Amino acid sequence: MNAKNPATNPDAPMAAARRPLEGIRVLDLTWALAGPYCTLHLALLGAEVIKIESITSLDAMRRGDYALDGDLERSPTFNSVGLHKLGLRLNLKQSAAVALVKALAEISDVLVENFRPGVVQRLGLGYEELRRSNPTIVFASSSAFGSSGPLRRYPGYASVFSASGGLGHITGYEDGPPVEIRDSIDLRVGATLAYAILTALYHRRNTGTGQTIDLSSMEAIVALSGHTTLAHVLTGETARRRGNRDDAMAPHGVYRCRGEDAWISIAVATDREFRALCGAMGRPDLARDARFADAYRRLRHAEELDEAVDGWTRNHTPHAVMRLLQKSGVAAVPAFNSKELVYDMHLQARGAWRNVDHPRMGQRRVQGLSWRTVGAATQVSMPAPTLGQHNDFILREVLGVPTDEVHRLDAGGVFE
Amino acid sequence: MSSDPVAGVTPGPLDGIRVVEYGGDVSGPFCGRTLADLGADVVKVEPLDGDPARHHGPFPGDRPDGEHSGLYLFLNANKLGVTLDVTGACGRQVLKQLVAQADVFIDSYPSSSPTAPGLDYAALIDDNPGLIVTSLSPFGLTGPYRDYACYDINVSAAGGMSYGTGFPDREPLSLPLRQSSYLAGFAAALASAMALLARGETGKGQVVEVSETEVSAVLLNGYHLPTYIYKGVPGRRWGNRMSLGLFPNCVLPASDGHICIDTPQLEQYQRFLQLLGDQPWSENPRYRNRRAMTEEYPEESEALIAPWFRERTKADIFELCRQNRVPCVPVKTIDEVVNEPHLRQRGYWQERQQPGIGELTYPGPPYRFPRSPWRLARPAPRLGQHNGEVYCGRLGFSPGELTRLHQAGVV
Known part of the structure; x- marks a missing residue:
């Protein structure tokens, strides 16, 4: 573990039991839904997740209709997927901000990013660059189509990779057009990336080596319905929209x-x-x-x-x-x-809902992880960070930047 | 260990982890498969008449054959397979012996099922303190619905997925392709990986309990749940559109199928308008508010751009949009996915010889790790294929004992 600066986060709740990722630091350079849902798992499992964002390129979930009355600090979805994360406000268009990210990457165990392929390298934050000072880092990249192949730079969102992976075409009424699956598409990609990161951390613990992870959202969609392409290869039949009908059951x-x-x-x-x-x-x-x-x-x-x-x-x-x-x-x-x-009385009886107190939205129901463990319940008590909420803590306690230097950087617009 | 050849030489991250899987259909087996892909040694225990997935068509030549189901072959690759009747005391004892040697026990037969082993998880962990028990069931092991009967379509409904899928004036749709069960199986693999990490700290195993419906409910955190919790309005069905989006974000007909377009960034939308050429409507204030266009008068708005798509093929549309960096792709049919050039160039598909069938093309990994690779080391086991190897080789039964178990109808 890279606990070179084992600072204690002031907002962290007192945990009853040691959580599986305690002591793991995650640098979170993701935005929107898939990446943040991945790092939500890591945060709820006890990792210190540092989410980097800036007013100059605001997280999509803080904007538009995702935010109540357009207020970036009142976004329901941002709160749902941002629980237990620390917020660091940094404008990556400034080289001093990139240098701070590099310094954080040196003392982090995991970096997760979902820029389009090539962007982190351009920023000087690519794996080859970072591994020189942190050879065991797990460097996880998620994109619409993966980091190689002709479509690697093509942008895509949930509906695009669902359509590209074949799931979109099969979803709908027998007599109608394809319909959208809302919500779960991005989130299933995020869960897939979280599994890859957990197993890479397990591998690192056993072998001492870090590595890169390249996740293609389209491939995650194909793999999560893998029998469909296999059955096509096997029989030549092409699955089609069936509404709610089944191959074997009726009604x-x-x-x-x-x-x-x-x-x-x-x-x-x-x-x-x-x-x-x-x-x-x-x-x-x-x-x-x-x-x-x-x-x-x-x-x-x-x-x-x-x-x-x-x-x-x-x-x-x-x-x-x-x-x-x-x-x-x-x-x-x-x-x-x-x-x-x-x-629902069943979900309530199973304790599916917890409450967090959000500074701008008040007491709200949230969910934790979907599974239960006996004797080591994951606590959910910390809302998503406000923009830059933990700058002081991270700059001073984690990175040890002197106060006058923080002021100088601030004056230069590094924390925009 | 197995005598079968293993494709890769580099160990996977879960190499050396022993898993016993007792589960049928999709959720439990997909959990086992997901662990096996990264190196875990998975022994699949099937009832004597086999995993129900074996009956799932389509079959080659339309001839039902328990060894030729695409669903079974996909979900159970990379595993060893044994048969066992766990409804009797003798079979249950054999299962306990297998679990006593395991790191992870996946159990996904609901307690109400006639083939449920009815094992006491706490006792299993007493015997094998490092054991992780990953239990999957439609509603979990506690709560008022715990014994409710439930198939995949009901999981989709109970987890809230169906209500939001489909057109508002028609019935809700269950997610196709057994997605609710796949998602539950994947969550169970994620939970198992978490438990393996936790065990590294303490040496202690634990019971990890997955409710398949709750897995779906948690995946509604992008839109459906927040919109109710914070605005008091339940999420609804949006048909061929995405909620909370900006025009255009929908599925539209092309001349030979459908395309899907979503251009949230203004520059993307402007590039799309340039592609359309001179469009007088784009200057009309009514058509400059992209949010209102998608939420208040979507049919009218989509009618403005629909002709451009309708008179072009999916391939032509995609080529134009790709050149102009507009996120707009064909809604691919399954044969188009299999022949997709991008996936081919990424080396996604995995060709393997399938005994009794010939060469088969499997989907590849959803993630790529250069130092601890995903692998496809062996095809799904034939019914009882590894009985001898597992019962004699691992549990130390003599050939005579195995014959007696066979004659007694236990294996």
Whole structure:
């Protein structure tokens, strides 16, 4: 570990148990969603994550409709993915700022960046440059298309790499155009990068060597649905949009319920589940119907089944259908919207929601990591940093820059 | 150790980590695969009739064959495979013996499943204090829904993914391609890597518990959850558009398919307008507010640019946009992804001989580490392929004992 300057962050909560990445310092040169979601994992696991940003190239999540009333210090999404990070405000267009980043990189364990390929090298912050003073650094780069190949400099955002990786084309109704998957695209790329970094740190601990990581968002999308291209190579068939239909199950859909925009997902695999569904619907005739006698025939008559199920669910609320069907072992769960998730009794019972006190937005619900560990719960107590919130701490305590030098740099616009 | 040849000589970061995977379909096996790709030694334990993924088509020549499922072959490459009936005391004992030698035990059969081993995790860790138990289930091991029946489509709905996917006037869509289960499996691999790092400090293993629906819910932190928590408005379905974006950010028809355009930066949009040529509408104040164009009158706005796309092919559009650095790409069909020149030039695809099938092209790594490479060392195991190697070679059973287990229907 590079704990050359083991300073204690003043805002850090008292942790009950040592967290897995305690003592690891991460220099975070990412912005928007994918990169910050990666470093969020590292921060919640106990790493000291230093996020570098500047008013001159503000994080996209602090701008536009992402910020409440256009106020850069009141961005919900920035807060969601910025928890437990330290904020260092530096204008990288100034060479003195780049020198400070270099000094930080020397005493960091991990650097994460999602500039377009070539930009960090131009800034003088490339791996070859940094490894001379810090040979064991883990240097992780994430981009739309990776650092090699003809598209390496082509810009792309979530919808672009989802479309490029084949997932976009498969998402949608059978009779409609491709539709967008909101939210999870960037975040799954961030989770992929976090896994790569954790295993690189594990490798470094065992061998003492650092390395680079090159992540292509498009390739992450392909790998996270890898059977689809393999099945194509195997059979020549090309997957297409199927709405909610399945290759093996029917009924298999999201059905309208009583209430505004209220829906329930139902899937039936076995004869037993089908009989239970028919019983709950009060339709024993369907259970006896030859058209629906086994899974194969149900699949061939999926449309008739959908009509029958829809005719029943629309008279009941999603929760009533869930309770009734789950009682007889049929998979039925509402399509929850974000409000229902926040109030969902299961997520509440599992402690999925924590509160942080944001200086400008007040007490807000946030989530931590998606998994649970016994006896080593990750605490979530620190909101995302305000712009430059931790400049003093990092410059003086971590880097040991003398006060008069800090003033001189400030006057020169290094901390813009 | 295995007698099969291993492709790379450089060790992966998880070399020497022994994993026992007891899981079917997508989530547990994808967790195992993700660990195996970086060097972990994964023994996949299947029920006697095999992983349900083996029944998932399409199949070559439309002939169902448990050894020829793309889903199974992808998710289980890099593993050794054994069969075991864990519903009886004898099989459960064998599973315990395997787990006693492991660093990580992946368990993704829900407790309600007839093939669940019903093992006491705490007792497993008592016997093997360094053991990490990675448990995957639709709703986790606690909470009121913990025993609810749940397939991938229900995970997508329960995790909030479906509600936001689709057109506002139509039904919500589950994420395709078993994405909810893939995402859960990947989160479980991430959690396992975390536990391995934590074990390095203390030597102690732990139970890591993954709720598949909660994995999806956490991934809604870009838009859906913040918009409710901070504005009191639940996120909604946006059809072929992205929420919170600036015009144009949508999917539109080309002459031979669809394209996807998203130009958040002003310079990108200006370059796009230049591409379109002289467009009088672009001077109209109504069409200078890119936010209103996408949120208040998107159909009207998209109609302004749709003809330009409709009269060109995806390839022509992409070439023009690439030259002019406008983020706009074809919405690729799966065969187009497989033939994508960029991926080919990056050496993404991995060709391997598949016994009984011939050469197969696998997707490559989602990340590249020069010093601790991702690897594709062996194809997915045939049903029970490594029974002898694992039961005799690792657990020390004699050939006679293995025969008796076989005759008793345990393996």
